[in-house]
Amino acid sequence: MTATTIPTPEHVQPVPLDKAYRLLNHGPTVLVSAAHAGEINVMSAAWACALDFLPPKVTVVLDKATRTRALVEGSGVFALGVPSVGIAALTLGVGTDSAASVPDKLARHGVRCFSAEGHAPPLVEGCVAWLMCRLLPELRNQHTYDLFIGEVVAAWADERVFRAGRWHFDEAPDHLRSLHYVAGGQFYVTGASLQVGRDGP
Numbered sequence: 001m002t003a004t005t006i007p008t009p010e011h012v013q014p015v016p017l018d019k020a021y022r023l024l025n026h027g028p029t030v031l032v033s034a035a036h037a038g039e040i041n042v043m044s045a046a047w048a049c050a051l052d053f054l055p056p057k058v059t060v061v062l063d064k065a066t067r068t069r070a071l072v073e074g075s076g077v078f079a080l081g082v083p084s085v086g087i088a089a090l091t092l093g094v095g096t097d098s099a100a101s102v103p104d105k106l107a108r109h110g111v112r113c114f115s116a117e118g119h120a121p122p123l124v125e126g127c128v129a130w131l132m133c134r135l136l137p138e139l140r141n142q143h144t145y146d147l148f149i150g151e152v153v154a155a156w157a158d159e160r161v162f163r164a165g166r167w168h169f170d171e172a173p174d175h176l177r178s179l180h181y182v183a184g185g186q187f188y189v190t191g192a193s194l195q196v197g198r199d200g201p
C-alpha cells in the first residue's frame with residue numbers, strides 16, 4: 001500500500017501538548033493512519049475521543065476486521081487526523097474500502113500524505129489537525145472492546161483554523177471546517193461558535 005508523499009503543507013504549525021486535547025474536544029470524525037513493515041494505511045473513525053489533558057491521551061475504536069488495526073498493533077504508533085469538508089469524500093472512501101480487499105485503496109481515494117520527522121505514521125493532507133500517538137497497550141480493552149488508548153507525543157494544526165490554542169472556524173473558509181459522521185454517508189459540518197461565560201452572551 002502506498003500513498004502519494006508530499007512536502008509538509010503550508011499552514012501546518014505545531015500545537016503545544018497541553019492544548020492537544022482541544023483538537024478533538026468538539027467531537028470530529030478522524031482519520032487513523034499507521035505504518036508497519038513497509039505498509040501504510042488510513043481508515044476513518046468516528047469513535048475517537050480525548051481522554052486526558054497532560055500528557056494528552058486519546059481513545060479510538062479499531063474494529064478487528066480493519067487492516068489499520070494490524071498496523072497499529074504491529075508498530076505501536078498511530079496518528080489521528082481531523083479531516084475537513086474538503087476531503088469528505090476521501091473520508092467516506094477510506095472508511096468504506098478496506099486495504100485487506102482493496103490493495104490500491106489509498107491511491108483510489110486520492111490520499112496524499114506527508115511525514116513528521118522522527119515519526120513513522122503518515123499524516124494525511126487535507127486534515128486541519130494531526131495528533132501523533134504512542135499506543136498504550138491495554139490488551140483486555142483492545143480485545144474485548146476494540147478500544148485503543150494512545151498518548152499524544154506531538155500535535156500540529158492548520159493555523160488558518162487552529163491557533164493560539166483555539167479553533168477559529170468562523171473566520172476561515174467553510175471547506176476547512178471539520179466533519180461529524182452520522183451514518184450512511186451523512187456528515188454534519190462543524191457549525192458556528194457560541195461563546196458562553198464572562199465574555200459571551
Ligand SMILES: Cc1cc2nc3c(=O)[nH]c(=O)nc-3n(C[C@H](O)[C@H](O)[C@H](O)COP(=O)(O)O)c2cc1C
Pocket residue numbers: 029041042043044045046047048061062063064065066067068069091092093094095096097098099100105181
Ligand atoms: C465516517 C466513518 C467512520 C468510521 N468510524 C469507525 C470507527 O470509529 N471504528 C472502526 O473500527 N471503524 C470505523 N469505520 C469503518 C472503517 O473506517 C472501515 O472498516 C475501513 O474500511 C477500515 O479500513 P482498513 O481495513 O483498510 O483499515 C468508519 C467508517 C466511516 C465511513
